[in-house]
Amino acid sequence: MGPLPRTLELFYDVLSPYSWLGFEVLCRYQNIWNIKLQLRPSLIAGIMKDSGNKPPALLPRKAQYLRQDIKLLRQHFQIPIQFPKDFFSVILEKGSLSAMRFLTALSLEHPEMLEKVSRELWMRVWSRDEDITEPQSILAAAEKAGMTTEQAQGILEKISTPKAFGLPITVAHVDGQTHMLFGSDRMELLAYLLGEKWMGPVPPAMNARL
Amino acid sequence: MGPLPRTLELFYDVLSPYSWLGFEVLCRYQNIWNIKLQLRPSLIAGIMKDSGNKPPALLPRKAQYLRQDIKLLRQHFQIPIQFPKDFFSVILEKGSLSAMRFLTALSLEHPEMLEKVSRELWMRVWSRDEDITEPQSILAAAEKAGMTTEQAQGILEKISTPKAFGLPITVAHVDGQTHMLFGSDRMELLAYLLGEKWMGPVPPAMNARL
Numbered sequence: 001m002g003p004l005p006r007t008l009e010l011f012y013d014v015l016s017p018y019s020w021l022g023f024e025v026l027c028r029y030q031n032i033w034n035i036k037l038q039l040r041p042s043l044i045a046g047i048m049k050d051s052g053n054k055p056p057a058l059l060p061r062k063a064q065y066l067r068q069d070i071k072l073l074r075q076h077f078q079i080p081i082q083f084p085k086d087f088f089s090v091i092l093e094k095g096s097l098s099a100m101r102f103l104t105a106l107s108l109e110h111p112e113m114l115e116k117v118s119r120e121l122w123m124r125v126w127s128r129d130e131d132i133t134e135p136q137s138i139l140a141a142a143e144k145a146g147m148t149t150e151q152a153q154g155i156l157e158k159i160s161t162p163k164a165f166g167l168p169i170t171v172a173h174v175d176g177q178t179h180m181l182f183g184s185d186r187m188e189l190l191a192y193l194l195g196e197k198w199m200g201p202v203p204p205a206m207n208a209r210l
Numbered sequence: 211m212g213p214l215p216r217t218l219e220l221f222y223d224v225l226s227p228y229s230w231l232g233f234e235v236l237c238r239y240q241n242i243w244n245i246k247l248q249l250r251p252s253l254i255a256g257i258m259k260d261s262g263n264k265p266p267a268l269l270p271r272k273a274q275y276l277r278q279d280i281k282l283l284r285q286h287f288q289i290p291i292q293f294p295k296d297f298f299s300v301i302l303e304k305g306s307l308s309a310m311r312f313l314t315a316l317s318l319e320h321p322e323m324l325e326k327v328s329r330e331l332w333m334r335v336w337s338r339d340e341d342i343t344e345p346q347s348i349l350a351a352a353e354k355a356g357m358t359t360e361q362a363q364g365i366l367e368k369i370s371t372p373k374a375f376g377l378p379i380t381v382a383h384v385d386g387q388t389h390m391l392f393g394s395d396r397m398e399l400l401a402y403l404l405g406e407k408w409m410g411p412v413p414p415a416m417n418a419r420l
Contacts, residue, residue: 009381021394022378033406077411108318167254168232171219184231196243201287
């Protein structure tokens with residue numbers, strides 16, 4: 001028995017093409033070097049905000065350089081990386097929030113699938129110019145990576161948030177129907193939907209306990 | 211046996227005071243009404259971005275209204291809600307990314323702790339004007355809510371990202387030391403750190419497989 005493998009943690013976002021390069025290189029070396037690779041999906045938007053740094057593509061000169069750089073790296077790394085057509089919309093408007101939340105949940109629930117699903121998401125956004133923001137896009141990536149529809153759907157449900165304009169949102173499932181209520185001032189309406197009695201924000205059962 | 215409980219999903223962010231109101235009311239009613247309450251931590255920043263909506267506090271008139279509204283609601287709801295002193299910094303600059311990632315991971319790994327830890331985070335930011343962005347703040351909330359230090363630390367490690375200016379980041383743990391490498395072009399340096407051989411981005415073992 002040789003020495004214990006060293007742990008390597010790789011923090012990445014599928015929105016970042018350079019993350020993809022690092023990811024593939026470490027995946028290739030994980031069975032060559034004496035390492036234990038731990039994949040850590042992370043939201044790049046949060047990091048950029050935290051540091052005050054700007055994505056390189058936002059600076060025009062850097063963006064030009066980036067295109068050339070990626071073209072060369074594609075060959076050298078043998079990774080089918082390709083600029084999305086509407087680059088700014090993909091990176092700045094659409095982002096990767098849902099995809100990265102999906103990968104974070106995956107790393108907790110099915111860590112053995114993380115490598116393949118991450119790669120599939122990069123193939124979508126950074127090779128085939130496909131969407132990664134819609135639930136069906138993420139499902140497609142998960143299934144292509146070998147997850148069952150049930151597994152993928154299960155994760156997706158846990159991370160999904162209804163499209164709305166703020167929080168809190170209450171989603172009530174009543175008699176096969178789904179009702180979405182926005183705000184903390186819809187609780188009386190909620191009681192009505194449920195056929196329950198509204199007793200104000202501090203119900204008597206709770207008063208008794210105080 | 212009565213009818214089956216209806217499922218209620220509550221989507222919330224601990225940065226949102228109105229989310230807190232909805233949360234407490236539904237927690238109070240969860241044993242009074244015939245419901246099954248499912249807590250869904252969600253990042254409000256993502257929702258706002260998605261919808262193009264602005265947090266109410268960003269609009270000066272709304273901000274003024276908000277202060278009065280919260281003061282009244284505090285009494286009516288009997289929730290010790292209190293404006294943080296430096297409101298703008300807390301909401302706009304500091305945000306809740308780490309706290310909400312912690313709660314998301316918690317909902318997958320220790321769902322039974324979700325209610326108490328969420329409440330503790332609200333108590334910090336929206337009652338006692340305490341930080342919720344630093345790892346030690348989140349740890350303190352988790353421990354106060356009844357988690358063991360090991361449990362909380364375990365979750366925190368899974369969601370933590372090193373402070374840096376972009377991705378990918380590789381963290382190598384070698385001989386008790388931690389090295390952080392930024393970028394996909396530091397792999398040769400990584401090999402050096404590990405005492406392994408760098409064979410370029412497409413190592414021979416992989417070539418053989420192609």
